[in-house]
Amino acid sequence: xxxxxxxxxxxxxxxxxxxxxxxxxxxxxxxxxxxxxxxxxxxxxxxxxxxxxxxxxxxxxxxxxxxxxxxxxxxxxxxxxxxxxxxxxxxxxxxxxxxxxxxxxxxxxxxxxxxxxxxxxxxxxxxxxxxxxxxxxxxxxxxxxxxxxxxxxxxxxxxxxxxxxxxxxxxxxxxxxxxxxxxxxxxxxxxxxxxxxxxxxxxxxxxxxxxxxxxxxxxxxxxxxxxxxxxxxxxxxxxxxxxxxxxxxxxxxxxxxxxxxxxxxxxxxxxxxxxxxxxxxxxxxxxxxxxxxxxxxxxxxxxxxxxxxxxxxxxxxxxxxxxxxxxxxxxxxxxxxxxxxxxxxxxxxxxxxxxxxxxxxxxxxxxxxxxxxxxxxxxx
Amino acid sequence: xxxxxxxxxxxxxxxxxxxxxxxxxxxxxxxxxxxxxxxxxxxxxxxxxxxxxxxxxxxxxxxxxxxxxxxxxxxxxxxxxxxxxxxxxxxxxxxxxxxxxxxxxxxxxxxxxxxxxxxxxxxxxxxxxxxxxxxxxxxxxxxxxxxxxxxxxxxxxxxxxxxxxxxxxxxxxxxxxxxxxxxxxxxxxxxxxxxxxxxxxxxxxxxxxxxxxxxxxxxxxxxxxxxxxxxxxxxxxxxxxxxxxxxxxx
Numbered sequence: 282x283x284x285x286x287x288x289x290x291x292x293x294x295x296x297x298x299x300x301x302x303x304x305x306x307x308x309x310x311x312x313x314x315x316x317x318x319x320x321x322x323x324x325x326x327x328x329x330x331x332x333x334x335x336x337x338x339x340x341x342x343x344x345x346x347x348x349x350x351x352x353x354x355x356x357x358x359x360x361x362x363x364x365x366x367x368x369x370x371x372x373x374x375x376x377x378x379x380x381x382x383x384x385x386x387x388x389x390x391x392x393x394x395x396x397x398x399x400x401x402x403x404x405x406x407x408x409x410x411x412x413x414x415x416x417x418x419x420x421x422x423x424x425x426x427x428x429x430x431x432x433x434x435x436x437x438x439x440x441x442x443x444x445x446x447x448x449x450x451x452x453x454x455x456x457x458x459x460x461x462x463x464x465x466x467x468x469x470x471x472x473x474x475x476x477x478x479x480x481x482x483x484x485x486x487x488x489x490x491x492x493x494x495x496x497x498x499x500x501x502x503x504x505x506x507x508x509x510x511x512x513x514x515x516x517x518x519x520x521x522x523x524x525x526x527x528x529x530x531x532x533x534x535x536x537x538x539x540x541x542x543x544x545x546x547x548x549x550x551x552x553x554x555x556x557x558x559x560x561x562x563x564x565x566x567x568x569x570x571x572x573x574x575x576x577x578x579x580x581x582x583x584x585x586x587x588x589x590x591x592x593x594x595x596x597x598x599x600x601x602x603x604x605x606x607x608x609x610x611x612x613x614x615x616x617x618x619x620x621x622x623x624x625x626x627x628x629x630x631x632x633x634x635x636x637x638x639x640x641x642x643x644x645x646x647x648x649x650x651x652x653x654x655x656x657x658x659x660x661x
Numbered sequence: 662x663x664x665x666x667x668x669x670x671x672x673x674x675x676x677x678x679x680x681x682x683x684x685x686x687x688x689x690x691x692x693x694x695x696x697x698x699x700x701x702x703x704x705x706x707x708x709x710x711x712x713x714x715x716x717x718x719x720x721x722x723x724x725x726x727x728x729x730x731x732x733x734x735x736x737x738x739x740x741x742x743x744x745x746x747x748x749x750x751x752x753x754x755x756x757x758x759x760x761x762x763x764x765x766x767x768x769x770x771x772x773x774x775x776x777x778x779x780x781x782x783x784x785x786x787x788x789x790x791x792x793x794x795x796x797x798x799x800x801x802x803x804x805x806x807x808x809x810x811x812x813x814x815x816x817x818x819x820x821x822x823x824x825x826x827x828x829x830x831x832x833x834x835x836x837x838x839x840x841x842x843x844x845x846x847x848x849x850x851x852x853x854x855x856x857x858x859x860x861x862x863x864x865x866x867x868x869x870x871x872x873x874x875x876x877x878x879x880x881x882x883x884x885x886x887x888x889x890x891x892x893x894x895x896x897x898x899x900x901x902x903x904x905x906x907x908x909x910x911x
Contacts, residue, residue: 287893294885325895342884360883364751364837375751376879379887382868394887404889414892417883 282641290414295342298418304432305332307657321400330356330396331439332408343419352422355609356440358394361420372606411661423613433628443612445471448580451603452528459483461526463563465493469532473501492653517570525572533563534581558585579604633657701726744845751838758809773869
């Protein structure tokens with residue numbers, strides 16, 4: 282992880298735009314790359330998929346943007362015209378991954394390309410940079426015309442706000458529902474707020490980092506469980522009248538921490554990066570805790586093969602699983618409206634503001650959950 | 662990246678479907694490989710009974726011999742490489758068909774195909790990128806053409822990589838576009854080495870056809886093919902630079 286000077290990006294395709302980045306951020310999913318759990322990263326790759334800025338150049342086919350527009354870019358790249366885009370399944374776009382062969386072999390089909398997230402998912406240079414090339418710019422970037430809105434108010438429309446929101450929406454929340462959220466990182470915090478926005482009666486949040494639990498209580502108004510101190514499934518059962526949460530959101534993904542025997546087993550295997558890349562402890566717990574007929578909604582990223590996932594419990598309780606990369610394009614405008622209406626101020630999350638040059642150190646702090654670091658915003 | 666075999670070669674549906682003929686008892690091939698399989702099994706069994714390091718090595722060696730024997734028994738025509746890929750394009754069948762017939766407009770936007778020149782309704786000249794940047798060229802003849810349904814082609818005498826194939830167009834259900842099925846067969850140069858080298862170089866006919874078909878789809882659906890080649894990056898590692906120069910940047 283280091284900061285290097287590279288040539289400025291140029292327009293390659295007619296639907297490209299070049300954005301001068303004004304604000305960008307480090308995402309929790311960048312840590313999967315940083316820690317080496319996502320294959321097909323190469324030295325020299327530029328990371329970053331949460332960014333916004335000013336349009337400085339547009340390709341011949343981009344009619345919806347002009348030089349000088351202020352935009353937030355979705356982290357998923359979508360063509361807008363394939364079967365999946367037409368169904369608003371933007372993160373499953375057929376056409377934006379130039380390296381489709383890899384996921385076609387590994388996953389059976391390719392998801393959309395992503396900024397700065399491995400060659401398997403496109404190999405696109407990311408936005409933790411001064412300039413970035415945005416392909417299919419006539420479909421993705423959202424114009425921010427309200428000058429009252431600061432970058433920090435809208436930056437998270439690029440990923441984590443829609444991601445937390447989709448996780449909650451996937452829960453199909455009904456009146457009276459209790460939603461449990463594993464992980465009080467950035468996506469977890471947005472999932473908590475979104476669950477309330479969508480009508481949840483109660484939200485219970487789980488983590489072991491004190492500042493994150495505190496943020497979930499004060500900002501998110503969630504009840505919290507510190508999993509380093511309590512037995513999660515038993516505690517959740519007690520808190521929900523013996524039923525279990527109606528929906529469980531896994532906002533952790535492949536690098537879960539835990540203190541039980543299965544978590545230790547995962548750690549040993551994943552340490553090799555070969556026997557396993559994913560440590561699905563949070564997912565296992567969510568499945569075990571969820572009430573019969575409930576929904577397990579996965580927002581955290583998984584990459585490979587999961588071991589010892591209790592499918593018997595999932596089947597026996599008739600659970601519904603919802604998952605996948607966020608269809609960011611679907612949520613950007615409606616969530617911008619929520620911000621403008623004052624229903625939510627996404628900037629509550631930011632704990633660290635540093636320059637791009639200090640990114641490596643910020644990565645380390647974020648990865649180690651050091652110094653209260655929850656969300657890092659970078660200024661090029 | 663493609664060989665001549667490239668993707669969109671001359672298209673025409675092959676009458677000869679490229680299926681491996683089954684080995685029959687009368688086929689001399691049916692005996693091929695048997696001796697080495699028997700010998701290999703013997704060596705492997707002997708090795709296993711030794712229960713020593715050397716025994717294990719011997720057993721592995723025997724297993725290898727069995728494998729080569731079995732490999733040689735795979736019935737297939739002499740070094741023919743078969744290609745088959747199916748995908749759905751979210752455009753009407755007539756449009757997809759017409760675009761395919763006008764493939765000469767697409768090279769440059771395809772990765773492997775270099776150029777297509779039509780000499781008359783049935784004949785055309787093709788060139789495509791091969792291994793290590795070699796250009797492979799051939800003349801093709803349309804052997805069958807059925808409006809909006811099917812096109813078959815074969816290369817004419819003198820092709821570096823003789824090939825024939827067909828592409829079939831059919832409606833996907835409920836207005837979901839057009840299903841495209843491409844089958845092709847080609848003979849790479851250098852006998853058994855050709856396909857192996859092509860594979861190592863990331864330019865097997867199958868992968869080249871796949872990648873150009875995906876680009877064809879992307880262009881029809883979204884007007885352009887996605888790419889990251891020529892984009893800025895930090896300093897690549899030695900391995901990264903080597904694989905890029907060998908297989909071509911993605």
